[in-house]
Amino acid sequence: MTTTALVEQIKLKKSFLCVGLDVDLDKIPKHLLDLEDPIFEFCKTIIDATAPYCVAYKPNIAFFEAYGLKGWQSLERVIQYLNTSYPEQFTIADAKRGDIGNTATRYAKAFFDQLQFDALTVAPYMGQDSVEPFLAFEAHHTILLALTSNSGASDFQYTKESDQPLYLKVIEKAQNWKGSERLMYVVGATKTAALRKIRSCIPNAFLLVPGVGAQGGSLDEVAAEGLNKQCGLLVNSSRGIIYAASDESYAEAAADAARVLQNQMAHWLSQKAIV
């Protein structure tokens, strides 16, 4: 999916919401556990309920991998369902992969060719030759971790060399990598001041912003600092939507939670004259 197509969807739906699929068997409604593939059934219902209000889905790969072969099977079914029933949705494999050359290409093949995700999250620690193999896949996007929303982000991501924090160095260096026009960046919603700096450094890039909701980030602050002319934001919410209710009303509750965020987003898109 191209960025142009993504922007079209954002305008059409007046939403830059990404729904995170962090499917925990301990948290999904109990009545699903008797089904043959509860992970898929839960995802399918959540997708059907929230699709009108969002433009992207982000399965968290760890939650599938944790269930071994069965989990991998569920993941295949989820992405297949998305690609077949909702081809207009942007799909992100949140896998935070990162390895060199040949190995990186294998990961890219797994997520881009085999599973046909639009995008994959990638860690920058190993540098250029660990990211460029992902960027070589032309119809796909690589979402590089820049500044994450967790407390441990402060351990290394702010490491300062000549007054430049590491997260900015990552973003600046990445601009020169081959295929960098297909890069997006993870920037946590809990770091508003940094979001401003990042936006001035890369005015046109798309940012994937986790941390709104359960992690305490504010959608209004993110929108105020992060929106650019073509939107340029995907704001993710996982737990706040998919676990909005834990009983049989979970689909309705998820739709409601997604709609609340979408309304707020529509307001911002109109205020910034994007729609």
Next chain:
Amino acid sequence: MTTTALVEQIKLKKSFLCVGLDVDLDKIPKHLLDLEDPIFEFCKTIIDATAPYCVAYKPNIAFFEAYGLKGWQSLERVIQYLNTSYPEQFTIADAKRGDIGNTATRYAKAFFDQLQFDALTVAPYMGQDSVEPFLAFEAHHTILLALTSNSGASDFQYTKESDQPLYLKVIEKAQNWKGSERLMYVVGATKTAALRKIRSCIPNAFLLVPGVGAQGGSLDEVAAEGLNKQCGLLVNSSRGIIYAASDESYAEAAADAARVLQNQMAHWLSQKAIV
């Protein structure tokens, strides 16, 4: 597997060799491709041939993941074969995972509980709360990327703050994390000067050293700088061993290549009075 048990094996076999299983269907002998599970068959033969000369195996997870469900099935069979037939071998899932809290725990469960690997490689970029969940698994080891052997390592890993490069900051900070006694570190064989610095910073830790052979690192330099009283090294070779020959003699050729490295290692272990 405890570090004590690993050291016992090192002394018994006079080897600190780790064989990397980077199984590429384009590179394995053609006659295997007709079998039902060529990846497993190749790994099994390589393991049977090289087991006398090494103390660890490191499946590169990307190479399995790239084949989707089938690849995951092969991985399950490989680790099961190792754990059943060679329980004395230390097993490392080279997956370079890294994510926060809950998600990290899922990855740990996948590799430690489900697949029963002894160890997992983990990227440090997201900091303390992305690594400690792995360290909570008591019978297992987390191998943190410190300084990698690829050229891109120079992009961020040498970022200097108050004269301290990032790779040393990673190692120093990690010492204070809960469960840090179960940490090992990846240090590329192509960085001998840095290896000296790292060894003086963590004299007792185990280092996993890739980059010997195909990537140009020298085993002698690594041994000279890296060996400590209890050995403290696992030196990995992948392509140099598993693709030593591409015809039907591949098992024999792999055994020969492993034996050459083991001989060199035996010499170093005796010179340093470890055996």
